[in-house]
Amino acid sequence: MARQDTIKLQGIHGSPYTRKMLAVLRFRRLPYRFIVNWPQSPDAPGNGEGRSALPTPKVPLLPTVYLKDEAGELQAVTDTTPIIRRLESQFRTRSIVPDNPVLAFLNYVLEDYADEWLTRCMFHYRWHFAADIEKAGRVLPLYVRVNQSPEMLDAVSAAFTRRQVDRLHVVGSNETTAPVIEASYVRFLKLMESHLQAHPFLLGGRPASADFAMMGQLTCLTHFDPTPMRLCETLAPRVYAWVERLDDLSGYEVQEQGWLDAGDALPETLLALLGEVARTHMPQLIANGRAVIGKNETFSTQIDGCDWVQPSFSYQLKCLRWTREEFQSLSSKDQASARAILDKTGLSRLIDAQLATD
Template structure:
């Protein structure tokens, strides 16, 4: 019997929710420590006594979730980045894979996982820290979600601290006066397109979920289920998506067979429409971000959907783009041709050209 996978994170972190739902679907035993993971050189993790553990290593960056894996000496090493952790879990636990077996379908799944992790997350940050009622709710709940026994004065202190820090960080994800309408309308379009897809398919990847389903789920746990403004938009435009998020939380009982994946020769139009949405926003921003960093500019500026997009360069997202190209590079020549055909007209092809 292998020991449970140990992870630490917080309920309002989209990536934490992505990974918890994935572990449940995969029936991988786990232990979840509620708290803010420690970063190297930044002191201990912030958690309630019940969730404190000795001997947890610290990652270079304190990100939620952090996984702790024993090395050959048994010491717990901190590991971050859900996309890589998903692949490691696949190597260590064989059953109920979330990676489509057909490399062509797996690449589409990878793209949509990227879209959720790197683009939908802009909506999460934007709505939460730009709209008054959302700021108020997150400010109040987030400290208590870490420690339900916080004294009222301490809770108030953290409310002020979190609110100041997060409202001041909106620029990191590119949310500003010039881009807010664009971010909000892209979220509503995404909801409608996902809803249309879910009318005919249980998941993005067909009758069983792929990594992209969990990535989308993670972001939507906050957008449709927690923050008031994007939740109201979901209830108005895509009640089906609201219900889907409630289902995806625990798919431990869902059946999955090899035949349940979408097939490369019958990729649903509704999935291509989601890729086209990705091509409209995520793609130009990721390419412009890369160009700005390569050319040493201190600002990213590009046209997205007829609006000017301005943000600070984001080095991590340049790495993400390189990883997308690595995945594409791993495809055989024949599979690459099939992927190229599928991406034709979606606006996503320039990512890998």
């Protein structure tokens, strides 16, 4: 893709993954056009030729990014983590993946935690508590068409809210898991607040893709949904400010050597965040993987000493396998360094746990 090409991205402001990708494009100073629209909707006002002139993704998700393939044909792609790596291979300036392989692996682990665990927190708080349901149900449908009539908004809001609340169980939010999710969000806020006291970003003096993944989910949790936003304002003012700051870092100048030195001892605050991944995200990833391989529709496990039960989800087995592939791609020396960190933070089972017949 030539530098002058404009990247088209379709999404809405209330989507955490849309916000993640927009912030990445701004920081990397890549030209883009933001098409505000839901994936299932007809072309929205103000989009010019709109989506009718663009390819259709295999699965309609937010955001959809339109990139040219090797033959120069436009493709519709929807998974932010591989999209970010694809852009990394095309543009090296202002990279958001550390050049040190061990740090790059830790960045991948933290990005997956944000995309796949913090999103549970986001969806739970948004569609579990009455005040949050009311706000999201009435505001989110307006992002594409703000001039809907009151009657249309009432109908759209009711249908949208019902659909989202009915999906709570899919992401693992239910009466059994709610206390686990809420306790994990509070811990994360405190851990991130502590880390930001000494470091502007997760991995040093420049943002990584994991920063933008966390920021994406937190745009909802800390800046839109009332219940988790109050918690952040009370417990983690640095996190609140950090999220707004990351939204547009186009003017932030980075040093090429701005990453943490992987040869030195990593900050205890970063190790504590990795420990949180081991405490919450890792157990359900492994249990889910075993359930999917065993063709079980649901799975149960223990997270932080509490029961966890939810439907199994094949995509998260892919996430676990991709993480393991990232580890296997490291040299023997880097694997040994990464394994020492995994052992220290309780994350070794993320790589080593058997998945039954896998």
